[in-house]
Amino acid sequence: MAKVFCYILNHFPNTQLMKGLVIRSTGSWYLVKTEEGKEIECKIKGNFRLKGIRSTNPIAVGDHVQIIANNEGTAFITEIEDRKNYIIRRASNLSKQSHILAANLDQCMLVVTINYPETSTIFIDRFLASAEAYRVPVKLIFNKIDSYSEEELHYLDNLISLYTYIGYPCFKISALNGEGIDAVKKDLQGKVTLFAGHSGVGKSTLINAILPEQNIKTGAISTYHNKGMHTTTFSEMFPIDGDGYIIDTPGIKGFGTFDMEEEEVGHYFKEIFQFSKDCKYNNCTHTHEPGCAVRKAVEEHLISESRYSSYLNMLEDKEEGKYRAAY
Numbered sequence: 266m267a268k269v270f271c272y273i274l275n276h277f278p279n280t281q282l283m284k285g286l287v288i289r290s291t292g293s294w295y296l297v298k299t300e301e302g303k304e305i306e307c308k309i310k311g312n313f314r315l316k317g318i319r320s321t322n323p324i325a326v327g328d329h330v331q332i333i334a335n336n337e338g339t340a341f342i343t344e345i346e347d348r349k350n351y352i353i354r355r356a357s358n359l360s361k362q363s364h365i366l367a368a369n370l371d372q373c374m375l376v377v378t379i380n381y382p383e384t385s386t387i388f389i390d391r392f393l394a395s396a397e398a399y400r401v402p403v404k405l406i407f408n409k410i411d412s413y414s415e416e417e418l419h420y421l422d423n424l425i426s427l428y429t430y431i432g433y434p435c436f437k438i439s440a441l442n443g444e445g446i447d448a449v450k451k452d453l454q455g456k457v458t459l460f461a462g463h464s465g466v467g468k469s470t471l472i473n474a475i476l477p478e479q480n481i482k483t484g485a486i487s488t489y490h491n492k493g494m495h496t497t498t499f500s501e502m503f504p505i506d507g508d509g510y511i512i513d514t515p516g517i518k519g520f521g522t523f524d525m526e527e528e529e530v531g532h533y534f535k536e537i538f539q540f541s542k543d544c545k546y547n548n549c550t551h552t553h554e555p556g557c558a559v560r561k562a563v564e565e566h567l568i569s570e571s572r573y574s575s576y577l578n579m580l581e582d583k584e585e586g587k588y589r590a591a592y
C-alpha cells in the first residue's frame with residue numbers, strides 16, 4: 266500500500282484520499298461509492314492478501330475501502346478495512362483458489378421453491394450449516410406459493426414449522442403476484458442482504474419486485490449462465506429505498522464450505538448442537554457412539570429425521586475429504 270500511495274502522490278499532486286463502499290466488482294475494476302455519495306471507478310494496485318485463503322479477487326462487493334483519486338478520474342483502492350464476515354466459493358471445480366463473492370453481510374435470504382425447481386432439504390440444510398460457519402444469519406423465503414398444489418402447500422407449511430422451530434425466520438411469498446413481499450421488504454431495511462438459491466427459484470423476479478427501477482434480467486439470463494458459457498461472477502449491490510443494500514450474485518447457489526473438523530459439523534446444526542451437550546463423549550460424531558444424546562433425540566422425534574440425514578450427508582463429504590478441496 267505505502268508504495269502505491271507514495272507513487273501516486275509523487276506523480277499526481279492533485280490527489281484526494283476517500284473512504285467508500287465497493288458496490289460493484291467486475292474482476293478488473295471496482296465501483297466504489299464514497300462517503301459523500303459519489304460513485305468512482307477504481308483499480309487496485311499492489312498486493313492484497315488475505316490470511317489463510319488463496320483468492321482470485323482480493324476485494325469484493327461489500328468491502329469498505331480507502332481510495333486515492335486524482336482530478337483526471339483515475340482512482341486506486343489502497344486499503345481494505347477488516348471484514349466482519351465474507352463468503353467465498355471455489356473459483357472453479359478444479360481450482361484450489363477461492364473467489365470472494367461478498368463481504369460484510371448482515372444477513373442472507375435463501376430463496377427456496379418446493380417445486381419448479383425443487384429445492385431439497387439437504388441443500389437447505391447444507392446452506393444453513395455453511396452460513397453458520399460463516400457467521401451470516403439466514404432467513405428462508407419460500408417462493409412461488411401461487412403455483413403449488415394443496416399437497417405441496419401442506420409440505421411447505423411443514424417445512425416452515427420445522428425451520429421456524431429451529432430458529433430460522435421464514436417468509437411465504439409469490440414474487441410473481443406480490444403476495445408476502447411487504448414483509449420481506451420491511452426486513453431488508455438498514456441491512457446488507459445477499460439473495461441466494463438455485464437458479465430459477467425467482468431471485469431476480471423478487472429483487473425486481475422490491476426494486477422495480479433496477480430492472481434486473483430474469484429467466485433467460487439464468488439459463489445462459491447455467492450452460493456455463495460465462496462462469497465469472499459479477500456481484501453487485503443495489504441500494505434500497507431508505508437504507509440498506511441487496512446483493513445479487515448471479516452465480517451463487519450455495520456457499521463454499523469451510524475446512525472443518527468432523528466433530529465440528531454438528532456445531533453448525535443449531536438443534537443438533539443443543540442436544541450434543543448431553544452426549545457422553547465431547548468429540549461425539551453422533552453416528553455410532555454410546556451415550557449419544559443426538560441419536561436419542563432423533564429417535565424421540567425431537568430432532569427431525571431430514572435434518573439428521575442432512576447432517577450425515579455433510580459428514581460423509583467430510584470423510585471423503587471434500588471439505589479440504591473447497592479451498
Ligand SMILES: Nc1nc2c(ncn2[C@@H]2O[C@H](COP(=O)(O)OP(=O)(O)O)[C@@H](O)[C@H]2O)c(=O)[nH]1
Pocket residue numbers: 408409410411412438439440441442462463464465466467468469470471482483484485487
Ligand atoms: N409462478 C411463479 N413463477 C415465478 C415466481 N417467481 C419467479 N417465477 C418465474 O420463475 C422463473 C425464474 O425466475 P428468475 O427470477 O429468473 O429466477 P432466478 O434464476 O432465481 O433469478 C421465471 O420464469 C419467473 O417468471 C412466482 O412467485 N410464481
Ligand SMILES: [Mg+2]
Pocket residue numbers: 468469470482483484487515
Ligand atoms: Mg437471476
Ligand SMILES: [Zn+2]
Pocket residue numbers: 541544545549550551552554556557558559560
Ligand atoms: Zn452424540
